[in-house]
Amino acid sequence: METMRWVDGCLEILDQTLLPGKAEYIKCEQYTTVCDAICRLSVRGAPAIGAAAAYGLVLGAAALKPAGKDEFIAAVEQIARNLSVTRPTAVNLQWALDRMLRVLHNYTSGNVEDLKETLLREAHAIYAEDLESNRRMGEFGEKLVPTNAAILTHCNAGALATAGIGTALGVIRAAHQAGKNISVYADETRPLLQGARLTTWEMVQEKIPVTLLTDNMAGYLMACGKVDLVIVGADRIAANGDVANKIGTYGVAVLAKEHGLPFYVAAPMSTIDFNIASGQGIPIENRDDREVTCFAGQQVAPEGVKVWNPAFDVTPAHLVTAIITDRGVARPPYTETLAALAGR
Numbered sequence: 001m002e003t004m005r006w007v008d009g010c011l012e013i014l015d016q017t018l019l020p021g022k023a024e025y026i027k028c029e030q031y032t033t034v035c036d037a038i039c040r041l042s043v044r045g046a047p048a049i050g051a052a053a054a055y056g057l058v059l060g061a062a063a064l065k066p067a068g069k070d071e072f073i074a075a076v077e078q079i080a081r082n083l084s085v086t087r088p089t090a091v092n093l094q095w096a097l098d099r100m101l102r103v104l105h106n107y108t109s110g111n112v113e114d115l116k117e118t119l120l121r122e123a124h125a126i127y128a129e130d131l132e133s134n135r136r137m138g139e140f141g142e143k144l145v146p147t148n149a150a151i152l153t154h155c156n157a158g159a160l161a162t163a164g165i166g167t168a169l170g171v172i173r174a175a176h177q178a179g180k181n182i183s184v185y186a187d188e189t190r191p192l193l194q195g196a197r198l199t200t201w202e203m204v205q206e207k208i209p210v211t212l213l214t215d216n217m218a219g220y221l222m223a224c225g226k227v228d229l230v231i232v233g234a235d236r237i238a239a240n241g242d243v244a245n246k247i248g249t250y251g252v253a254v255l256a257k258e259h260g261l262p263f264y265v266a267a268p269m270s271t272i273d274f275n276i277a278s279g280q281g282i283p284i285e286n287r288d289d290r291e292v293t294c295f296a297g298q299q300v301a302p303e304g305v306k307v308w309n310p311a312f313d314v315t316p317a318h319l320v321t322a323i324i325t326d327r328g329v330a331r332p333p334y335t336e337t338l339a340a341l342a343g344r
């Protein structure tokens with residue numbers, strides 16, 4: 001099932017808020033519908049947000065009837081700004097929009113209609129490249145997974161978060177395909193349950209053995225000797241290898257260190273932000289209090305209680321055993337190895 005698809009000039013987004021109960025697509029005819037879908041997490045996961053934003057820009061541009069090219073460019077830049085503020089942490093969102101804006105600025109012909117078509121081709125390219133990048137991460141990462149490994153993952157870094165087989169789950173899929181007899185433990189991932197709702201759904205569909213646990217069970221699971229390694233995705237990786245990912249990832253990394261387990265991060269190069277030196281510079285999204293005070297539509301905390309709801313945390317590079325990218329596997333010191341993979 002595709003995370004999103006381009007049909008007759010519209011973007012259709014699989015509404016992940018309804019999974020696993022219902023698989024329904026939201027038809028986006030206007031870019032503002034894409035903005036809403038990103039904010040509500042109907043489409044989520046760093047690479048998927050980037051691709052959706054690129055298509056959103058195409059929809060916004062298509063609706064413009066400018067007097068001239070300069071006016072068109074200014075209007076598209078404003079649409080890009082509106083898309084870019086929907087979610088601040090996943091750098092793939094800004095990366096994809098920057099790539100679209102480069103096409104916009106480098107276009108030399110005066111014909112706005114042709115430019116709109118060129119923007120659509122770039123959005124398709126972003127989507128197609130992510131698919132291929134997932135495949136390569138799977139190929140590199142699978143080699144790190146021993147036969148019979150029990151793998152703990154957090155949140156959903158799977159097909160639903162990307163255009164292809166996923167980042168962390170892409171590695172898991174590749175290891176499964178290689179006949180390694182692996183099994184998966186999925187953290188439920190409070191508050192929005194991406195692990196319980198999405199990761200287990202993907203694994204069940206693929207017939208990969210999966211066991212669900214609540215987030216506070218991960219330490220005991222490791223202490224019982226039931227985990228061989230951890231693999232997670234990332235929303236933004238700083239130049240020094242500090243990793244921002246779904247809230248709770250940091251705790252899992254600390255636990256992995258305590259139990260002497262490898263902690264791997266799988267992410268495409270588009271997730272690495274060389275403009276940010278360390279995790280301290282990564283913007284962390286804070287979300288609505290109701291995500292914490294309510295559970296499955298039920299109020300579970302007193303009305304008006306103070307809430308802290310950061311959607312992501314930062315795992316320091318020293319807790320990360322290796323970063324599996326689409327260009328190869330980086331090991332510490334990440335400042336050097338990530339730059340080398342990027343050819344910088």
Ligand SMILES: CSC[C@@H](O)[C@@H](O)C(=O)COP(=O)(O)O
Pocket residue numbers: 041044045046047090154155156157158161162166167168194232233234235245246247311
């Ligand atoms: C391949 S996706 C990696 C990350 O984006 C994923 O682990 C994650 O944290 C997603 O958070 P979400 O808030 O669901 O967008």
